[in-house]
Amino acid sequence: xxxxxxxxxxxxxxPAEAEVPSHQLLLRAGYIRQLSAGIYNYLFLAQxxxxxxxxxxxxxxDAIGGQExxxxxxxxxxxxxxxxxxxxxxDNLFKLKDRFQRDLCLGMTHEEVMxxxxxxxxxxxxxLPQIWYQIQTKFRDEPRPxxxxxxxxxxxxxxxxxxDMDQAGLDAAYDKHYQAYCKIFDRxxxxxTAVEAHxxxxxxxxxxxxxxxxxAGEDFIAVCKGCGYSANLEKAVSKPSNPLTADIExxxxxxxxxxxxxxxxxxxxxxxxxxxxSQMKSLVxxxxxxxxxxMLRGDHQxxxxxxxxxxxxxxxxxxxxxxxxxxxxxxxxxxGPVGVKNMPIFADHALSGRRNMIAGANKDDHHxxxxxxxxxxxxxxxxxxVVAAGDLCAKCGGPLEIRKTVEIGHIFKLGYKYSDSMGLRxxxxxGKEVTPIMGSYGIGIERxxxxxxxxxxxxxxxxxxxxxxxxxVVVTPANNSDAAQMEAARHIYQxxxxxxxxxxxxxxxxxxxxxxxxxxxxxxxxRIVIGKKLSSGMxxxxxxxxxxxxxxxxxxxxxxxxxxxxxxxxxxxxxxxATEAR
RNA sequence: CGGGGCGUAGCGCAGCCUGGUAGCGCACCUGCCUUGGGCGCAGGGGGUCGGGCGUUCAAAUCGCCCCGCCCCGACCA
Numbered sequence: 122x123x124x125x126x127x128x129x130x131x132x133x134x135x136p137a138e139a140e141v142p143s144h145q146l147l148l149r150a151g152y153i154r155q156l157s158a159g160i161y162n163y164l165f166l167a168q169x170x171x172x173x174x175x176x177x178x179x180x181x182x183d184a185i186g187g188q189e190x191x192x193x194x195x196x197x198x199x200x201x202x203x204x205x206x207x208x209x210x211x212d213n214l215f216k217l218k219d220r221f222q223r224d225l226c227l228g229m230t231h232e233e234v235m236x237x238x239x240x241x242x243x244x245x246x247x248x249l250p251q252i253w254y255q256i257q258t259k260f261r262d263e264p265r266p267x268x269x270x271x272x273x274x275x276x277x278x279x280x281x282x283x284x285d286m287d288q289a290g291l292d293a294a295y296d297k298h299y300q301a302y303c304k305i306f307d308r309x310x311x312x313x314t315a316v317e318a319h320x321x322x323x324x325x326x327x328x329x330x331x332x333x334x335x336x337a338g339e340d341f342i343a344v345c346k347g348c349g350y351s352a353n354l355e356k357a358v359s360k361p362s363n364p365l366t367a368d369i370e371x372x373x374x375x376x377x378x379x380x381x382x383x384x385x386x387x388x389x390x391x392x393x394x395x396x397x398x399s400q401m402k403s404l405v406x407x408x409x410x411x412x413x414x415x416m417l418r419g420d421h422q423x424x425x426x427x428x429x430x431x432x433x434x435x436x437x438x439x440x441x442x443x444x445x446x447x448x449x450x451x452x453x454x455x456x457g458p459v460g461v462k463n464m465p466i467f468a469d470h471a472l473s474g475r476r477n478m479i480a481g482a483n484k485d486d487h488h489x490x491x492x493x494x495x496x497x498x499x500x501x502x503x504x505x506x507v508v509a510a511g512d513l514c515a516k517c518g519g520p521l522e523i524r525k526t527v528e529i530g531h532i533f534k535l536g537y538k539y540s541d542s543m544g545l546r547x548x549x550x551x552g553k554e555v556t557p558i559m560g561s562y563g564i565g566i567e568r569x570x571x572x573x574x575x576x577x578x579x580x581x582x583x584x585x586x587x588x589x590x591x592x593x594v595v596v597t598p599a600n601n602s603d604a605a606q607m608e609a610a611r612h613i614y615q616x617x618x619x620x621x622x623x624x625x626x627x628x629x630x631x632x633x634x635x636x637x638x639x640x641x642x643x644x645x646x647x648r649i650v651i652g653k654k655l656s657s658g659m660x661x662x663x664x665x666x667x668x669x670x671x672x673x674x675x676x677x678x679x680x681x682x683x684x685x686x687x688x689x690x691x692x693x694x695x696x697x698x699a700t701e702a703r
Numbered sequence: 704c705g706g707g708g709c710g711u712a713g714c715g716c717a718g719c720c721u722g723g724u725a726g727c728g729c730a731c732c733u734g735c736c737u738u739g740g741g742c743g744c745a746g747g748g749g750g751u752c753g754g755g756c757g758u759u760c761a762a763a764u765c766g767c768c769c770c771g772c773c774c775c776g777a778c779c780a
Contacts, residue, residue: 133729133741134715138773158772210780230780264704264778272779339779533780561780581740600738634740641740652739661739 124595124627128165130154131639141337143574144269146583150643159266159274166643167570169591171277174309174569175256177588178279181305185297187252187281192234194258198224200233203543215260215274227260232539232561235282239557240545243284249547249557250290252297254281256566268337270567271527277566284540284557286549291534291558295327298532298562302331306529309569310586312576314524316342318531319355319426327534332526333572340526343508347519355426358504359512359521361418361471364398369477373491375459380488384454386419389488393479396420401472401480401492403456405440405448408432412440412448416458416468416480416494421506428505431467449483457481457489458498468500527575529568535559574644577666583644584666587686593623594682595645599633599652609675610651613660616679617649622686641665647682651675 130151138155139145147153152167163171179189201207201214207226215227228234235253243249259278266273283294299315306313311333318330330353332342343357344350352358383392390397400419405412406428413432417423429435445453448463457480458466472478477491494500512521539545540556549555570589577584587593594617598610610626617624625645627636633652640648650661659672662681673681 130713131741132714136714137709137716140774155772206780211778213779232780261779265774265776267774531780563780602738632738632740632742634738634742637740639741650739 122592122625124625125629127625129639129643130164131642139269141268141271141575142578143271143337143571146574146578146642146644147269147571150582152643153270159263159272161270161273166591170570170585170589171566173589173591174566175277175279177308178256178305178564178566181301181308182252182254182279182281184304185252185301187254190253190255191257192228192231192255194228194260196226196228196234198226200237201226204233204236204539205542206233213261213263215262229259229261230278230561230563231255231280232282232535232559233543236539236543236545236559239284239540240543243545243547243557245547246286246549246555250283250285250294252281252283252294254279254562270571271337272339273567279564279566281562283560283562284545285560286547286555286557288558291560294560295532295534298560299329302530302532302562302564305564306331306569309573309589310577311529311569311572313529313572314342314344314351314526316344317352317356319353319430320533326536329532330528331530332524333529333576334524335527335572335575336525337571337575338525338527340528342524342526343512343521344524345514345517345519345521347514348517350514350516350521354508354523355424357508357521358515359508360515360518361421361506362398362509362511362513364418364475365396366399368399368475369491371477372496373477373493375489375492375497377482377484377487377489379486380455381486383486383488384452389479390419393488393490395479399478401457401478401494403458403481405445405453405456406432406437407440407444408434408437412444412464414456414458414461414464414466415505416466416472416500417506418469418471418475421469421471421509424505424507427503428467431503431505451481451483451485455481455483455485455487457483457492458494458500459483459489459492461498466498466500467503467505468494469505470502471506472500473502527568527572528565529572530562530564532562533560535561578644581638582642585644585646587646590644590646591623592625592643592645593686594647594649595625595627595640596649597627597633597636597640597651599636599650601628601630606651606655609655609660613649613651613675613678617682620679620683622679622683647685649678649682 132149135145136148139148152164154162156162198207214229217225219225256279258275260275263272263274285291285294313331313333315329315331318328320328341354343352343354380389380392383389386397386400386402389400397419402417402419404415404423406415429437449456472494476493479488479490480492482489510523514521537556537558540559545557546554547557573585573589574583596610596614598606600606614624614626646665648663658674660675660678661670662673663670
């Protein structure tokens with residue numbers, strides 16, 4: 122294509138509203154323009170790149186037997202009411218009414234619609250398993266869209282759904298997706314980590330998220346370099362670091378002491394001279410309308426996800442001050458487990474085996490020393506804390522690293538939630554009615570592009586992996602008024618095209634600096650520059666990412682670039698010898 | 704939904720406090736010049752100052768209300 126005919130509105134400066142690199146570069150490089158908060162126009166370059174990503178996804182989904190469908194974005198309310206999610210999803214679901222005042226919504230996912238198709242048509246075990254997928258726009262009324270295309274209200278998602286006769290079938294479908302996702306993200310050129318994920322209130326049995334490390338992300342994961350353990354922080358387990366001070370030995374009885382005005386763990390630690398790891402943190406939570414006391418080591422944080430799962434109520438809340446006063450007879454800053462009889466007590470594993478710690482006395486401005494879990498109070502020990510920096514791997518004891526990440530994919534063993542509640546039944550081989558088991562698997566298409574930009578950019582612009590860049594090569598004559606250069610550029614451009622390269626000819630009547638800057642910005646992996654060396658028959662091939670340049674005879678230029686793509690196009694696994702002909 | 708910030712030419716910003724002819728850089732158009740990293744010179748076009756109401760002889764500027772966007776938090780199948 123001829124750059125002079127294309128709409129690629131690059132910007133010299135960063136728009137003020139963009140903060141994260143991918144957002145800044147997508148705007149500057151002319152990929153996207155905003156229409157409204159969390160709603161973007163995908164211009165020519167973005168669309169090209171997104172189509173390439175979608176094609177990779179499509180090929181790998183097809184390879185595991187997936188069947189692509191196109192489903193409605195507009196759903197009648199009944200569909201969501203039937204599964205109960207019309208209310209559960211709350212304000213995140215875009216709701217609207219038609220001219221007859223019937224309730225409709227814009228689909229944020231397609232479990233219900235897929236299940237309706239399945240229950241209408243699937244009758245026999247002979248028709249299973251099935252893998253159905255779609256690549257299309259989803260809508261979520263995000264409370265706070267942000268970070269460019271990373272958190273938006275309208276986005277493209279690959280969603281697949283599997284239907285199997287039994288758990289073993291689901292396990293196989295899940296595994297197929299896991300493998301396919303690895304291939305997809307490999308082919309997209311991403312460095313990623315698959316982590317164990319929290320399955321949340323959905324009650325699914327297993328779930329993995331595919332994460333790309335980025336400061337622009339919103340999720341944290343814990344990773345062990347030693348044994349490869351990795352998990353979302355919502356789910357990650359660890360061995361706690363050792364307390365900073367060893368416990369006092371001996372069978373001592375709790376002893377009250379005066380702590381005027383000391384309410385926080387830090388204040389009590391300072392007052393007593395014992396570190397936070399020698400304190401106990403008491404949290405009063407209300408789950409399912411009932412109070413629960415949770416005990417943690419002073420320097421640990423409650424994992425809301427873990428507690429929500431344990432309590433069976435993800436909507437739990439901290440107790441109100443008046444409730445705490447009523448139940449404990451003291452303020453939140455002086456609470457402790459000793460003598461508590463009117464509610465269950467859960468204690469984090471990190472308190473197991475500890476002795477003679479400090480806790481609140483349930484009396485304002487007083488604490489207890491010499492409190493020993495299991496002796497001075499009884500509690501159910503559970504994993505309730507968030508993994509902290511410095512914790513050790515629960516499997517191998519190695520150090521755990523905590524990383525900020527962007528979620529690009531999620532695979533999920535749904536179980537029977539939809540098939541059961543929406544009445545999907547088939548007959549088994551022995552004539553019995555069986556409810557198929559389901560899985561659901563998502564990939565955020567735009568997030569792949571964003572993650573690639575977050576991973577691969579420099580001060581000059583994007584350095585997109587060739588497989589998802591909008592073009593593979595740009596041919597740049599340095600001086601348009603030099604007829605020989607233009608002629609050679611056209612010739613090389615045609616050569617690239619005939620070798621099957623996605624090529625762009627920068628025929629704009631601009632100074633070379635402008636063309637170079639723009640080519641760097643939009644992230645095309647290779648550039649062929651036709652300049653002064655043309656007089657000796659040579660042109661320059663430049664690799665965007667490495668800045669490596671090579672002088673090549675005019676006749677060989679296109680082939681030189683085409684050869685660089687051979688490893689990618691022929692063998693997606695790893696670099697192949699560059700000498701193999703195509 | 705709570706807290707903060709911003710809204711002036713396509714983009715980035717100044718002007719606002721202290722009311723008095725709406726500015727700068729880039730981009731854009733014309734011409735000349737130049738051609739290996741956003742070149743130079745000259746000329747030119749482009750504005751409901753987010754919207755409404757009010758105060759005033761006079762409002763981009765002061766007051767009230769509304770809208771939009773960004774950031775932090777809450778939220779996030």
